[in-house]
Amino acid sequence: MKESELELFQLLSTDSEKGLIRIYDIYRSEFINWCVKAYSTNEDDAADIFQDSVIALYYNIRSGQLTELTSSLKSYLFAIGKNTALKKINKQSKLLINDDVVRLSGQFEQIDHFEDEDKKKVVAALLDKLGEPCKSILTLFYFDKYSMESIANKLDYKNEHVVKAQKLRCFNSLKKMTLERFNQDQL
Template structure:
């Protein structure tokens, strides 16, 4: 009952409500990460990343999906943390328990999709604050251009629109460069090997 409610919230732009409810699983995750040589800050980061992954997963999830919200979320945290540990080279080969993790394939599939966005997110950090704000209001909060113009302080809707396109253009340019860079890197890597 609660689960279908959370899915409904996530699918209908009420992620705030859903997330607030989902935080009840956070203490469990925090405990897991603290036990496995992590800190509280890291635990919170991992949990929030997992929330985002869950959100993205739920967006195109059918009603009869076998995925259980709590299991998916907690296992995502475990996988994310084991990846983190591997990156930090703190622990190797002790992931035997993770092999049997429920929804492991779905989680990893979703995590792969996330990777692409993660890279571009880093790019977006280089954008100006105003650009980020406009783009977020338009694409995430789905504000109307009139509303955005008022909030940012543009006299006309048109100038707000032009600003938005400019921002998008520079963001797109950065994303393109990024993908060229990573493509050429990948190319050079394959050449080397």
């Protein structure tokens, strides 16, 4: 670790304001550029990730959780940043998936609301067309309200993470097929 990083580390543990200002001056622009390139974020998200990472670094030092560095302060900060960026990306993708689920289930609600048996049959046929294991996974999750862990046990998957990945692939396929089918009918 460079001598200036050791001084910065000590400054963070004793005088938070000066230490935080130095962290921002030294690492902010490099961190944001790295985050934008490495994780395809926009600059605002990268700045938020930097802010969260600095707060985590500061907390780790001030709480005594981090008393000495075995790597450079920059490496430690960027490692926190990597984890923070991945969590943010994962959260955003979950929001997108949940938004898609709401849209798709909104289509099912519309179908139920208007009692359109033809559309229900089309969706059921598309679910059949997907075949196994997609039909079982989607039926168990969306209609029978099973948890990922329960589905994994019932269908003999290794764990719920494998089911979650498979469900996403199945859901995206069903969504694509549903949208194509309903758009063709409207032409």
